């Protein structure tokens with residue numbers, strides 16, 4: 001029977017086999033931690049069962065009736081020393097387990113987050129994001145944590161738990177077979193009940209997870225647009241919206257908690273009942289003289305050591321189900337194909353671009369944004385792309401940068417040395433791009449410039465800043481080490497734009513694409529900047545612009561007309 005049917009999981013787009021394969025791959029990356037946890041867990045079982053034997057032995061050697069003569073203090077002391085050594089061993093194992101969980105745990109989680117983030121960054125892009133960024137963050141944080149904890153702690157711990165269960169059962173069986181069977185007789189009932197439990201818990205947990213994602217998405221978007229919200233005087237509506245979203249989450253958490261408390265009470269009653277039965281049985285045997293006092297103590301400890309693992313094993317099922325949910329949520333992030341990989345194709349400068357009958361429409365929109373467009377951007381030329389808003393200028397830029405590929409026609413990069421090739425992600429190295437708006441990241445100005453070229457020297461940064469009319473950086477108290485907050489916070493729009501242009505210049509690419517990149521500059525600075533950029537006749541420059549000042553500098557224009 002399929003696992004999904006067994007646990008009544010809702011239909012998913014991934015089959016059980018692919019989820020298990022995905023989890024297996026994830027496990028392979030964290031083998032060391034999982035194995036260490038398993039070894040520590042198994043040693044813990046050995047120590048724990050040895051403790052039972054040691055206590056039994058210590059009590060028995062201290063009981064005169066059993067010894068038939070006065071007890072030897074020497075033997076009692078040795079028995080207690082053995083108990084103490086086993087306690088120390090238990091403590092050392094607990095320390096080792098905490099160390100492995102915390103130190104190696106955070107490493108394993110970081111590794112998986114890095115891998116996922118890298119995958120997301122290299123995924124093909126189709127014009128807009130599939131998931132809300134808050135939702136993606138929620139998955140990268142909680143679902144990754146869930147998967148890593150399950151693979152590196154829960155599964156190895158379960159091995160130890162199983163070993164403890166079997167070891168304690170055998171020990172008890174050797175002492176009293178009937179009692180051992182009575183102790184585990186309740187397990188089939190648990191398995192039957194846990195099926196109903198899992199179904200309900202799975203539904204409640206997935207509702208809580210998706211509400212949690214919504215709360216995080218709302219908070220993230222609110223903080224991101226704090227300025228806008230202030231200017232719209234929408235602080236109260238936004239807080240109220242958060243309260244509404246959170247109240248749904250609270251309601252779902254309450255429902256899940258009520259269900260979980262109820263299940264725990266039922267579980268607790270079952271285990272207590274089992275314990276009382278075991279106690280009664282052992283007490284009766286002791287009263288008849290067929291069980292020593294040490295034996296009675298061992299009995300009770302062993303019942304605990306059977307019931308504890310049994311309880312933990314029952315928890316494994318809902319945990320496994322929740323890991324399946326987490327794995328599916330992470331697999332969704334890896335669903336889209338990767339960009340083409342390989343050696344970047346860098347052509348000798350200057351390069352041009354030829355569009356041959358290019359047509360493009362976004363996947364979910366029927367309207368053709370670009371229709372049968374043919375155009376030549378010759379090497380070392382300067383072109384202005386014009387067009388009314390929404391006509392498709394940015395779409396065309398995305399095609400040049402190979403972020404989108406046309407459904408029809410060809411987009412080719414070429415040079416005067418007869419090199420030419422179709423535009424692909426591998427030809428992106430020939431481009432430097434300055435997008436619309438403020439695109440600086442948090443960190444220093446130097447950090448932002450290094451995104452243009454990691455190896456850029458201070459002198460090269462100075463030169464690029466000078467070319468982009470951003471000499472003001474050297475008048476700031478911390479110069480290149482001036483800290484910007486998110487989206488270049490702390491700088492004016494025009495200052496951020498000029499640093500973004502310097503960052504693009506540092507790429508030293510043969511084609512420079514600027515999307516409304518001078519919109520926040522005063523006419524004099526804009527003129528100076530255009531002169532500086534166009535002085536390099538090895539660079540092909542493409543402006544998307546509505547500004548006459550820019551158009552006047554260009555050799556040709558391309559007007560995109562709305563279809």
Ligand SMILES: Nc1ncnc2c1ncn2[C@@H]1O[C@H](COP(=O)(O)OP(=O)(O)OP(=O)(O)O)[C@@H](O)[C@H]1O
Nearest residue numbers: 126127128362365369388389390391392393394395
């Ligand atoms: N990811 C997308 N999915 C579907 N349609 C899109 C997507 N991105 C843009 N569009 C649509 O494509 C059309 C062209 O958009 P584009 O951003 O290229 O226009 P634009 O000329 O750059 O506009 P503006 O001057 O306002 O920036 C618009 O009608 C827009 O609604």
